[in-house]
Amino acid sequence: MSSVVEASAALENSTVYFRCVAGCSAKHSIYDVIYTCPTCGNLLEVHHEREPLKKKNAYQWQALFDSRASTSVWPHGSGVWGMREWVIPSLADENVVSMFEGNTNLFWAERLGKQLGVPDLWIKLCGNSHTGSFKDLGMTVLVSVVKQMMAQGSSVEAVACASTGDTSAALAAYAAYAGIPAVIFLPAGKVSTAQLIQPVANGAHVLALDTDFDGCMKIVQEVTKDNSIYLANSMNSLRIEGQKTVGIEIVRQFEWEVPDWIIIPVGNLGNISALHKGFQLMLDLGLINRMPRLVAAQAQKANPFYESYKNGFKDKITMTAQDTLANAIRIGDPVSYVKAVKAVQETDGIVEQASEDELADASAHADLTGMFTCPHTGVALAVLTKLIKKGVIKSSDKTVVISTAHGLKFTDFKVGYHEQTLKDVNSQYANPAVHLPADANAVKDEIAKRLSS
């Protein structure tokens, strides 16, 4: 352990630490293997004391972040580590595990926006990334912290999660790059090689257990009790530190102008909490002077947050989530509920939902204007359409939709849509191939017909 690391870790102890979201007073080092408050059991969050960050003024932070964006200077070319002082300031360069995450395209949806009547529409394409989803943003932070923990002699030997989706893909890739073993737990017989191909290819130890998902979680708790394996599931608050950069990055890409709306598809609610956390930090440090209104978009088949919102957030509503095409947000009891309620309330936000048919059509409609959207992005786009129709989002508003994954991860969804085989979906934009004879005139006629329609 170098003296630089020692010194900065010591500094961090006083200004960046885990604290309980429910307000218990204890501070914990972010290099401790700890996931929840030992006093009350609530989630932790990484807190950045503001005073040390106020040593730079807003302009100096903006100029610094602007100057680093996408450069090839290690590790500042990463969208996350270009803001390292706001993420994990004590992380040594040699422990950063980065694959150039972030700095994704803030896509001006020119044609889609005009069609929907909101010309100032932007889609943040977080899926155009190393593993194809926004989870990269959080995993670079988590795996980097673990690398530093291991370099400092921690008992941690591996990272693990119980997931079959984007989380396990991102964890496995970052662990493989770092040379840290990754273990993926899942219920046996429920998941195909295809669904797991990213962690399998990235050399994760994939353990299929003879039990259901709850049974898996019990075994995971027991196996990780001795702190030799660090858990990367959604209870882990380090990932939020990376994910919060997406909001800061959006504002940076707009030359530090705040959009009126940001719409994000939500399940476990970590992502909207992260978004809010990034904006709060910018507000506190004077980089922005107002919040965007945050919209949480839920699939109707898995909508506990929507139901809680309708109920005025009086109680946390939970449910057994039903099957939905937006399977990454099929969550009945969201982990980050408390943080997300704050995110909605403090930004004058909204929660809205979309049916299977609405999300599938919204996704297909966007694709016709050059994107290749995942079903979760479809949920957000369907919610956008609803809020425009209701007159909530106005034609002059600047709106950003967060696209959470690349459509290439969801080709079955797209094939099903265009072959019109999806349950509860009418596929109004289906675009099947047309079969023609090998005759130039027939082909010309068909093309003429299509171009004139």
Added chain:
Amino acid sequence: MSSVVEASAALENSTVYFRCVAGCSAKHSIYDVIYTCPTCGNLLEVHHEREPLKKKNAYQWQALFDSRASTSVWPHGSGVWGMREWVIPSLADENVVSMFEGNTNLFWAERLGKQLGVPDLWIKLCGNSHTGSFKDLGMTVLVSVVKQMMAQGSSVEAVACASTGDTSAALAAYAAYAGIPAVIFLPAGKVSTAQLIQPVANGAHVLALDTDFDGCMKIVQEVTKDNSIYLANSMNSLRIEGQKTVGIEIVRQFEWEVPDWIIIPVGNLGNISALHKGFQLMLDLGLINRMPRLVAAQAQKANPFYESYKNGFKDKITMTAQDTLANAIRIGDPVSYVKAVKAVQETDGIVEQASEDELADASAHADLTGMFTCPHTGVALAVLTKLIKKGVIKSSDKTVVISTAHGLKFTDFKVGYHEQTLKDVNSQYANPAVHLPADANAVKDEIAKRLSS
């Protein structure tokens, strides 16, 4: 048509134009619908006269390109349009059809390089892009030129290609973004919706004709005779102008240092020609003072360029290409042969090949270090391994491997590899999930066994 466009188009007529690769003297406007030399039938290439470009010195170009990289200033944040003066200088801002292509991660393959004995190994991840392949780089140029042609009153109404792979995906996406109709021709009954899902989703007119691929091409020729449909196939030289930026970008990312080797998987040979063209331009303008050695990597099952090379390029060898996992480079009669021979000869280059087993293992090996490589990248990585073993690539050499597409486009290949069902492939790195009872001790034992091995 604005006077700005008129003025710049007039300028371009004299300094940037199509010319015949075989040396015929005529110049043609790049806004003409023309694909081959009307005199001799050879390919055309876009020529940039050097004198106007020498008005800036090398440092000024470098500083300009550096200053634009990944900014949010339209359209300079694109890796292609950040070098617009070297691409299509006369293109008006409003006609640029860009989705932030380029500026992809030049991935330091730290662990893989050490394992192979070449620690200065870099992988240019061109597949981390909008449509998931390097074809985006060329299509932004082609579709932008078409948009300008249409704005200037050209008879062109649509773009088209006969392709089932990355080319049709990129063409359809860029056309959809621009609002220009795209037509995809293919032989009926040979291609599934899944293979075509990108153009289908992006709203291309997909015409399946009752004939084979040659029959398709005949019909395409006939249908496009009246110049109402612009052909985007591999004869089209505009795409090379975008693809050539990848070499310039690599050097820029190395702070204008030239690597010793660049290895690229090749089929139709347009990509290696483009790479050479970019380096030649940098050399002529003094931005670099030497060429990297270019290595063309072929699949053994489709290796006409390798056979021609072994033959000292005395004759162009063609063949019927066999099935290969690297299906995007399954080409028996490469279009850009003449340009590619020049690329190899003028850079002291090499052509090498890889078997199915070699390419699959090389791809899987790379994945174990955090990538998610396509089979074509596997060909290049297998060739890298061979050249290291032969002592041609030395341990101190700086080597770049071009990864042409995202592995997410090739999940069947990866699933087949890890399920050990691929023909001619032994899958030495197969990593199947292990099935365990729901028992914490059994799980602990398995993890302990794996972490100690």
